[in-house]
Amino acid sequence: MSAIGSMSKPLPQPLPEPLPELDPVIHAQARLRVTVALATLATGDQITFPRLQQLLEMSAGNLSTHLRKLEDVDYVQLTKTHRRRIPVTYVSLTLTGRRALEDYIAALRRLLTPPTDQPGG
Numbered sequence: 001m002s003a004i005g006s007m008s009k010p011l012p013q014p015l016p017e018p019l020p021e022l023d024p025v026i027h028a029q030a031r032l033r034v035t036v037a038l039a040t041l042a043t044g045d046q047i048t049f050p051r052l053q054q055l056l057e058m059s060a061g062n063l064s065t066h067l068r069k070l071e072d073v074d075y076v077q078l079t080k081t082h083r084r085r086i087p088v089t090y091v092s093l094t095l096t097g098r099r100a101l102e103d104y105i106a107a108l109r110r111l112l113t114p115p116t117d118q119p120g121g
Helices: 029-039 049-056 061-071 095-112
Strands: 077-084 087-094
Touching: 029 049, 029 061, 029 077, 029 087, 029 095, 049 061, 049 087, 049 095, 061 077
Parallel strands: none
Antiparallel strands: 077 087
């Protein structure tokens, strides 16, 4: 019998828990910044587009592009109205968007938390 044949097989190790998926819509840096900024508002509150643009130091075109992607998945709501005949756009985080951000943060924490040793291993 060869030396290889006499070796015992190691016990199978438990499979590690799969890594959580990160929401690709929120994961983009600019959209993450937008979502986090909007999450600081109370539920139902809104901010004007120029104020959000100023806070995030983003160009109007760049912010519009990212807001459109967030709006497409119902994470933000854009409300266009007029204030003294001047058009104004309000931006708010939807409940779906708030939940998506909470899920994103939880998934990120799971990714950053080292696995605990399995009992008996």
